[in-house]
Amino acid sequence: MNIELSLKSAIKQALSALFQVEEEVILQPTKSDFEGNYTYVVFALVKQLRKSPADIANAIGEYLKTNTTYIKNYNVVQGFLNLVLADEVWFDILNGILADENFGILPKNNQSVMVEYSSPNTNKPLHLGHLRNNFLGFSVSKILEANGYDVVKTCLVNDRGVHICKSMWAYQQFGNGETPESSGIKGDHLAGKYYVIFDKHYKSEVAALMQEGMSEEEAKKNAPAIKAVQEMLIKWEQGDKETVALWRKMNDWVFAGFNETYQKIGVSFDKTYYESNTYLLGKDLVEEGLLSGIFFKKENGSVWIDLKEEGLDEKLVLRADGTSVYITQDLGTTDLKFHDFHINKAIWVVGNEQDYHFEVLFAIMKKLGRNYADGCYHLSYGMVELPEGKMKSREGTVVDADDLVDEMIETAEVTTRERGKIDDFTNEDADILFQMIALGALKYFLLKVDPKKKMLFNPADSISFEGNTGPFIQYTHARICSILRKASSQGISVNSRIKNVEIAKSETELIFVLSEYPNAVKKAGDEYSPSVIANYTYELAKTFNQFYAEISIMNETDTDKQQFRLALIKAVSETIRKATALLGIEVPIRM
RNA sequence: GGAUCCGUAGCUCAGCUGGAUAGAGCAACAGAUUUCUAAUCUGUGGGUCGCAGGUUCGAAUCCUGCCGGGUUCACCA
Numbered sequence: 299m300n301i302e303l304s305l306k307s308a309i310k311q312a313l314s315a316l317f318q319v320e321e322e323v324i325l326q327p328t329k330s331d332f333e334g335n336y337t338y339v340v341f342a343l344v345k346q347l348r349k350s351p352a353d354i355a356n357a358i359g360e361y362l363k364t365n366t367t368y369i370k371n372y373n374v375v376q377g378f379l380n381l382v383l384a385d386e387v388w389f390d391i392l393n394g395i396l397a398d399e400n401f402g403i404l405p406k407n408n409q410s411v412m413v414e415y416s417s418p419n420t421n422k423p424l425h426l427g428h429l430r431n432n433f434l435g436f437s438v439s440k441i442l443e444a445n446g447y448d449v450v451k452t453c454l455v456n457d458r459g460v461h462i463c464k465s466m467w468a469y470q471q472f473g474n475g476e477t478p479e480s481s482g483i484k485g486d487h488l489a490g491k492y493y494v495i496f497d498k499h500y501k502s503e504v505a506a507l508m509q510e511g512m513s514e515e516e517a518k519k520n521a522p523a524i525k526a527v528q529e530m531l532i533k534w535e536q537g538d539k540e541t542v543a544l545w546r547k548m549n550d551w552v553f554a555g556f557n558e559t560y561q562k563i564g565v566s567f568d569k570t571y572y573e574s575n576t577y578l579l580g581k582d583l584v585e586e587g588l589l590s591g592i593f594f595k596k597e598n599g600s601v602w603i604d605l606k607e608e609g610l611d612e613k614l615v616l617r618a619d620g621t622s623v624y625i626t627q628d629l630g631t632t633d634l635k636f637h638d639f640h641i642n643k644a645i646w647v648v649g650n651e652q653d654y655h656f657e658v659l660f661a662i663m664k665k666l667g668r669n670y671a672d673g674c675y676h677l678s679y680g681m682v683e684l685p686e687g688k689m690k691s692r693e694g695t696v697v698d699a700d701d702l703v704d705e706m707i708e709t710a711e712v713t714t715r716e717r718g719k720i721d722d723f724t725n726e727d728a729d730i731l732f733q734m735i736a737l738g739a740l741k742y743f744l745l746k747v748d749p750k751k752k753m754l755f756n757p758a759d760s761i762s763f764e765g766n767t768g769p770f771i772q773y774t775h776a777r778i779c780s781i782l783r784k785a786s787s788q789g790i791s792v793n794s795r796i797k798n799v800e801i802a803k804s805e806t807e808l809i810f811v812l813s814e815y816p817n818a819v820k821k822a823g824d825e826y827s828p829s830v831i832a833n834y835t836y837e838l839a840k841t842f843n844q845f846y847a848e849i850s851i852m853n854e855t856d857t858d859k860q861q862f863r864l865a866l867i868k869a870v871s872e873t874i875r876k877a878t879a880l881l882g883i884e885v886p887i888r889m
Numbered sequence: 890g891g892a893u894c895c896g897u898a899g900c901u902c903a904g905c906u907g908g909a910u911a912g913a914g915c916a917a918c919a920g921a922u923u924u925c926u927a928a929u930c931u932g933u934g935g936g937u938c939g940c941a942g943g944u945u946c947g948a949a950u951c952c953u954g955c956c957g958g959g960u961u962c963a964c965c966a
Contacts (some may be wrong), residue, residue, distance in 0.1 A: 326908085329909065331910075337909085339908055339909090342908095342946095344946075376909065378908080459965090461966080598964090611892090614964055616964085617964040618964060621964085623963090623965080624966050649960095650961090651960055651961070652960095653894080655966095657892095657893090680894085681960085713928075717926085717928070746903090751894090752959070753902090754901065756901070759901065759915070762928095764914085764928055765914040765915060766915085770928065772928085773926080773928045774928095776926070776928095777925080777926055777928095780925065785925090836914090843930065844929095846929075846930080847929070850924070850925065852925050889928075
């Protein structure tokens, strides 16, 4: 049963019967300082009914108490009607949750959505910012699935362009045939190494030219290294055998490196697009737009669109020389996505520095008459900053994803070993646990903050496993499993249907929080926000721990009470597991 | 300068579709373990919700202006 809906309709009925009014009923959880579970605010009715708030509230309360079975009691404070649910209701709710294998999974909505995330460049390894992106994308995919969508996870790899040629050229010049195997360096890091080497080399060339009297601007254009890279790009586009072979070789190293990282952090894709395949797309859309008069050509041959009516500006969609710009490609790939899959919506998980780009992209799609344009959404997330400021690759302040994960695993190991609770684990099981805790901590840390907001990554906080953290939630799950193991070892099984018993406040609170899980899933889906799930899960874990500190289960002599509590904590552990799964976090049965 | 996002406790963040005395975690301090995992729990202190107006019975929440900060405004991606 959904008590909230039942209550709402009962109140609606009361309003109609008592005052002959039709009103949308909004309920809120009662603040903990007051007695009650749900609160109805009556101020809005005062003017209309010309009665005092207290009179209205009392009348409704009395009506509910006599005409429904949900309400044990009520109290009125100012215009707030606080409703205390009848004991039976708690058992109904819990039985409903226990009987529903798919608790928190919304029915299929026959809609499908594509979530594009990660989308790395193949010239350097993943860093902390990518982790936020990957965790967000993966989690949002899971959340949308739980909201009834079919989800296609995609990754658009930026595997071509000037920046890729930079690492290629530097490797050609200074690589001496080094490979991941010969150097022991992970492929993506190896490519990144040469990207850095290029940058150094290029800078020294620029500096030398400036010494000779060239302006900085000129020097940057004329440095031999950058010219060589530009030539290389042209050769690549012409399909020059040697260039393409080098490109393929280095990209393969990078992909191998990325895959290793993806596997370790537990993200995956259903479909990978490569920009090397798609970068030419979009030109036919430019043609289309020109024909329909949505785009226009300037004297030099460049193609533009006027988006002033949309509150934007004029925007270039094709260069004078006929080559694509960034947005041209995106026009093409967007069409491709909707063509390849029968999707109703497409989501791009991309940092907020591209807000303008996506505004323009969607506006153009709409003008081109693509009826899917309204289903396009830019999940724009804020930057991850360090205590000393922004991450800057040039200043070496970038936090590398692989290094960070490894450090977290080490910390998890040290912290866990210290407690001495898993001394009997095999090394293999222990390693699985350390990784689970490390990633739980990291993912939770990055996901608990509203995606839209920029966030601070403080290394000291991120390795904390106490308080509002992933490991706290994992620990709570392990605690529950420990009790269930104890019950099982005593031959006590957990019934999936429980009897009504005397119930304590910490128990009703726990059931209340449990009952809100589907709301959290819905809200997280509507807002594309894993932080809603993270905050919910923390609330649930915290409420359980309060209950745990107060109420014993295995020492309970009343078997009905014990059964009730076992069923309750089982539901809690399962809900924790389901909720954390939506965040891409696993929970252990011991830790 | 235009556009856009943000500003809540010492720090990191919730709350923002208007509701009661603005909540958590960390840090500080004081307690709880012969009892199901103390990675836990209980308590104490800590706030002009950037500032000023406005709308309303009621504003952290909505509107306007200002102050402070981020991002963006390439024939780069």
